[in-house]
Amino acid sequence: MEISGHTQMLCLIGSPVEHSGSPAMYNYSFRKLGLDYAYMAFDIREEETREAIQALRLLHVRGFNITMPCKMAALECCDELSQAARLIGAVNTVVNEHGRLVGHNTDGIGWVQSCRELGFEIRGAKMTIAGAGGAATAIQIASALEGVREMSIFARKANFFGNGEATVEKIRSSVPECVVNLYDLADKDRFYEEIGDSDIFTNATRVGMKPMDDQSLIEDTGVFRKDLVVSDVVYNPRLTKLLADAQAAGCKTVPGIGMLLWQGAEAFRLYTGQEMPVQEVMERYFME
Numbered sequence: 001m002e003i004s005g006h007t008q009m010l011c012l013i014g015s016p017v018e019h020s021g022s023p024a025m026y027n028y029s030f031r032k033l034g035l036d037y038a039y040m041a042f043d044i045r046e047e048e049t050r051e052a053i054q055a056l057r058l059l060h061v062r063g064f065n066i067t068m069p070c071k072m073a074a075l076e077c078c079d080e081l082s083q084a085a086r087l088i089g090a091v092n093t094v095v096n097e098h099g100r101l102v103g104h105n106t107d108g109i110g111w112v113q114s115c116r117e118l119g120f121e122i123r124g125a126k127m128t129i130a131g132a133g134g135a136a137t138a139i140q141i142a143s144a145l146e147g148v149r150e151m152s153i154f155a156r157k158a159n160f161f162g163n164g165e166a167t168v169e170k171i172r173s174s175v176p177e178c179v180v181n182l183y184d185l186a187d188k189d190r191f192y193e194e195i196g197d198s199d200i201f202t203n204a205t206r207v208g209m210k211p212m213d214d215q216s217l218i219e220d221t222g223v224f225r226k227d228l229v230v231s232d233v234v235y236n237p238r239l240t241k242l243l244a245d246a247q248a249a250g251c252k253t254v255p256g257i258g259m260l261l262w263q264g265a266e267a268f269r270l271y272t273g274q275e276m277p278v279q280e281v282m283e284r285y286f287m288e
């Protein structure tokens with residue numbers, strides 16, 4: 001489809017963005033479905049976020065994705081927030097609904113969807129999750145909103161623990177039926193005990209990502225059972241040490257690349273009201 005006077009614009013803002021796969025993924029999907037949109041990427045520094053969003057509002061763009069470092073600043077520029085974005089405290093997708101900018105966060109629901117695609121349903125399950133940073137918070141809030149029964153969060157006392165405490169408070173007040181507790185990641189006995197009692201373990205820390213790719217938070221691989229699902233948010237490398245160890249023990253695994261793909265697919269649906277051709281996008285842009 002050629003760009004015309006009717007073409008609606010979408011874009012990504014953040015920095016750096018030149019290596020982002022989003023323009024290729026979205027533009028391929030628009031062409032495939034015959035949708036009259038075009039997607040660009042703009043390098044925007046954190047302090048430029050407000051001005052950039054004002055410009056996008058003026059241009060009546062249909063919407064935009066936000067990546068680091070603009071995610072928090074973008075929240076304040078929205079006229080309305082989805083429940084998930086409000087509780088997570090960050091937006092990664094903004095949709096222009098007839099002049100009103102509605103902020104969403106599709107990271108957490110993208111993770112939930114990546115689990116569902118592989119046959120694991122979070123509703124009614126117990127999850128142990130390590131981490132209290134950006135990715136962890138998005139997954140924890142989305143899982144609570146999607147009906148996780150019980151969640152045990154482990155974070156390092158020195159880093160991000162306060163963030164974990166805030167997440168626990170928000171879940172307890174917004175989703176009181178979800179049982180949620182926060183523990184010190186240094187308490188290994190408790191860590192393995194909670195994993196032993198869970199349906200899914202999720203690593204939502206940087207451990208396993210290059211240059212920590214020879215590390216896994218689970219050193220005692222005896223905790224892996226065949227009916228434990230093991231998920232990792234890290235996607236660089238695709239097969240982390242955690243996932244390799246879990247697979248060797250016969251566990252079903254959910255790789256981090258699925259979250260990346262499905263957060264994009266959720267944004268695509270919000271922009272266009274249609275389903276992204278996920279399978280083709282996966283094969284074309286997400287396979288190594």
Ligand code: NAD
Pocket residue numbers: 107130131132133134135136155156159160185204205206207209233234235256257258259260261263
């Ligand atoms: P962040 O900086 O907000 O949080 C990092 C978390 O990792 C914190 O809880 C921190 O305490 C913990 N951590 C770091 N080093 C640790 C260590 N040595 N031991 C224990 N905990 C440690 O980062 P983020 O944005 O949440 O990203 C975390 C990871 O998730 C990164 O690898 C990132 O690439 C990945 N990620 C993946 C997706 C996806 O779509 N799959 C989306 C966002 C982030």
